Amino acid sequence: MADPRFFDRAGPFPLGVVAELADATLGANADPGREMTDVAPLQSAGPRDVSFFDNRRYADSLGVSTAGSCLIRPSDTGKAPPGMALLVTEAPYLSFARVSRAFYPVPAMEPGIAPTAAIDPTAAIGPDCRVDHFAVIEANVSIGARCHIGPQAVIGKGVSIGEDSRIGAGCSLGHCIVGSRVRLFAGVRIGEDGFGFATERESGIHVDIPQIGRVVIEDDVAVGANSTIDRGAGPDTVIGQGTRIDNLVQIGHNVVLGRGCIIVAQAGVAGSAELGDFAVLAAQSGVAGHIKVGVRGRVAAMSGAMRDVADGETVAGAPAMPIKQFFRGIASLKRLSERE
Amino acid sequence: MADPRFFDRAGPFPLGVVAELADATLGANADPGREMTDVAPLQSAGPRDVSFFDNRRYADSLGVSTAGSCLIRPSDTGKAPPGMALLVTEAPYLSFARVSRAFYPVPAMEPGIAPTAAIDPTAAIGPDCRVDHFAVIEANVSIGARCHIGPQAVIGKGVSIGEDSRIGAGCSLGHCIVGSRVRLFAGVRIGEDGFGFATERESGIHVDIPQIGRVVIEDDVAVGANSTIDRGAGPDTVIGQGTRIDNLVQIGHNVVLGRGCIIVAQAGVAGSAELGDFAVLAAQSGVAGHIKVGVRGRVAAMSGAMRDVADGETVAGAPAMPIKQFFRGIASLKRLSERE
Amino acid sequence: MADPRFFDRAGPFPLGVVAELADATLGANADPGREMTDVAPLQSAGPRDVSFFDNRRYADSLGVSTAGSCLIRPSDTGKAPPGMALLVTEAPYLSFARVSRAFYPVPAMEPGIAPTAAIDPTAAIGPDCRVDHFAVIEANVSIGARCHIGPQAVIGKGVSIGEDSRIGAGCSLGHCIVGSRVRLFAGVRIGEDGFGFATERESGIHVDIPQIGRVVIEDDVAVGANSTIDRGAGPDTVIGQGTRIDNLVQIGHNVVLGRGCIIVAQAGVAGSAELGDFAVLAAQSGVAGHIKVGVRGRVAAMSGAMRDVADGETVAGAPAMPIKQFFRGIASLKRLSERE
Structure with missing residues (x-):
């Protein structure tokens, strides 16, 4: 599982919900109420993990995997070991992206303007933005709602940024x-x-x-x-x-x-x-x-x-x-x- | 034309002045008093713009261009549409550089030391420099007149910089x-x-x-x-x-x-x-x-x-x-x- | 020699000490008490410099070099000019690394936390660290003893760093x-x-x-x-x-x-x-x-x-x-x- 110092995990989610998130069909023997707690690759996945099989190169891993459930193409279901709950979809990797995001949502951003940021009085900063330490926002900048301006980013004069954008540490625009x-x-x-x-x-x-x-x-x-x-x-x-x-x-x-x-x-x-x-x-x-x-x-x-x-x-x-x-x-x- | 949020335009300039800036000869039918207000590439130039023709690849664009005036080689003047004022030069692109600079001078820099900059007392900073937010200037640095030290630039100990130099955001020297x-x-x-x-x-x-x-x-x-x-x-x-x-x-x-x-x-x-x-x-x-x-x-x-x-x-x-x-x-x- | 604005030189060291640092054998005619003051490449080395010969490509430089002493392989000693003190080793370049370091030790770091650094109260910073201007150290960071966090470096939440590490200007982790x-x-x-x-x-x-x-x-x-x-x-x-x-x-x-x-x-x-x-x-x-x-x-x-x-x-x-x-x-x- 992901290091909790860096990542907050959501869930668990019952298989029925996972299938919905994945836009997948639950295999015949799978229990929609069975709870899944995490995502993992086939090699390391355990009985409460959702995994995926998308690349034939890894067929060996599939056969011996202990993953509790697996996103898989209809044409590959025969390769899965018995007992593995199958989540059948034409696009296993895309489905995995969606399921992973449910377990690991984008971290919530705490809005606020660091007192050390240097912001020109003519700049317009939308609601619920976060501006980190030592960011510089120059004259006539316009920033939409819920943006995150990272530490030491420099937003040059006249620049405009829409909503929900994230500017990393030390960027200059x-x-x-x-x-x-x-x-x-x-x-x-x-x-x-x-x-x-x-x-x-x-x-x-x-x-x-x-x-x-x-x-x-x-x-x-x-x-x-x-x-x-x-x-x-x-x-x-x-x-x-x-x-x-x-x-x-x-x-x-x-x-x-x-x-x-x-x-x-x-x-x-x-x-x-x-x-x-x-x-x-x-x-x-x-x-x-x-x-x-x-x-x-x-x-x-x-x-x-x-x-x-x-x-x-x-x-x-x-x-x-x-x-x-x-x-x-x-x-x-x-x-x-x-x-x- | 250039976005006025980012660029300040000078001019207009009469064609006679443009010819001088360009070190070009004004074509026979061109009126030296006609005013030009901007520079533009052939495809988008209008009657008050100065354009240039330097690359035969763009001969088609020249023929249909509505540019009011064009920097052009003596050997290419026959390709220009009638009515276009010609600025004849052996080096159209170089001339365009000079004319463009006249319309778009390097922005004047407002001197001053940001109160947030961290400057070692042993550093020597010449007259009329600008030092931006959160710049760090270490011991025994020497900076000549009219330099611009951008936000979050770090000038390490003992470094020397001449005059009129510009150090961008987040550089480290x-x-x-x-x-x-x-x-x-x-x-x-x-x-x-x-x-x-x-x-x-x-x-x-x-x-x-x-x-x-x-x-x-x-x-x-x-x-x-x-x-x-x-x-x-x-x-x-x-x-x-x-x-x-x-x-x-x-x-x-x-x-x-x-x-x-x-x-x-x-x-x-x-x-x-x-x-x-x-x-x-x-x-x-x-x-x-x-x-x-x-x-x-x-x-x-x-x-x-x-x-x-x-x-x-x-x-x-x-x-x-x-x-x-x-x-x-x-x-x-x-x-x-x-x-x- | 190295520019004293940027580098502090140690020494001088007698040839006997240099031989020890280099894990080299002093040539027959060399005086172990003779003092060396610096390191230099063959082309520019003088009578009080330690040089090295490691690449046959530079055999001509060796023959005419005025270096006082030279780190050299046993098989190459015949190529050295008479009068040059030889420091005989199977690994001249490695020995040169060691001798150079003796003359130019890693600069001592003055510990201290810049008052302008933004350090989360939950971060643990070991003894004798140096944290430079405008560095940002986020929540739950752990930094071991004697680390140097450069100006404007950003150490993100939960990151851990061991001892004696050096993070340069403007890095983000x-x-x-x-x-x-x-x-x-x-x-x-x-x-x-x-x-x-x-x-x-x-x-x-x-x-x-x-x-x-x-x-x-x-x-x-x-x-x-x-x-x-x-x-x-x-x-x-x-x-x-x-x-x-x-x-x-x-x-x-x-x-x-x-x-x-x-x-x-x-x-x-x-x-x-x-x-x-x-x-x-x-x-x-x-x-x-x-x-x-x-x-x-x-x-x-x-x-x-x-x-x-x-x-x-x-x-x-x-x-x-x-x-x-x-x-x-x-x-x-x-x-x-x-x-x-």
């Missing part, structure tokens, strides 16, 4: 419009100058282009620790609704990310690139400047898209090509070097 | 000498220990090598958000005058960067590497330890220089090779795998 | 157990949510999986500036004893690193990967999710391990393969493209 239910983890940097300059031919001196756009972060976005999102040069940098950005990601100026994109750790998107809805950039991948990645387009880990990626296409390699072609090349090269 | 007109964006880490240790053979224990060098940042350098520059092990780490470093870049101990280098986001330079003046590291590239990149040498995106790069040479791939050879290899591999 | 003699450099983020969510098929909405594990950082670990270590999803994320992590490294949820691992700058380890003791990830490399790297396994710079790496094996490329095979492939491709 400038020149941006942030939506509701947005989460920025610690150390995120929003709205710094884009990397734009022109170079004098003879002297080699770099002359900055004023960066006069903003960052627009739509609702329900999450941005991982120490990631950086530069403001636009003229147009805005836009992070689409529900997009998830992992740690140490770089988003350049003028980039437009669609809805529900997934940008995994240490990936980078160069200036003026565009990603369609639900596009995925795997870890340490990159998209070159001005390139378009289509709807549900995907760039594999450590790969670099230097040409447009079509809707639904997956590319790999640096420079990136269709992923089948990439792996064919790897195989050809292997054979070639073995022949020589 | 130690063991360094920083020049004038330097800008460090938020979250930059200067002068931490280099990654140096020796390992005991039997135990596998790593024993640190004391890192007793400094970081020297010359005048006019800019360092992007959350980048890290370690201090030297014995010699100094040096960032040459006018160099531009983007976000999330790593500079190892003892590295020497020449003047006017460009280090794009998420690139890394390993210990004791040297870059000549005006060298360029594209995004997510790397230079291995002790390697030398020559004057105007370039490493392509996602490429890793493991051998020296000659003056003016461009390399690509990991390990990096001359860029033509790299792309020939990619093409050969493609043909090979198609044949098989 | 949550949901973690930190050992003794651990060093976190500036801007490190420990214990943020892992990147875990399930996606609704029709809507594309990402639903978070509560991340209910911790980060466990064992004794003697060092973590470089702006690196990020996410907490586990259910199991813990574990950083093994003595492991060294460089700057801007990402460690995903549930990752387990063994003892004495070396993770060089900008490398990333994806969720649930495991590294054996003394494994090495070179700069900008990556390990995919759920992959195992064996004891003393190594991943080359810019390479990505997508399959398990055996004990003692070195892999290169993306996707990574045995390093010999990788370089054979590079050579084959070169020949192929030259033929065409």
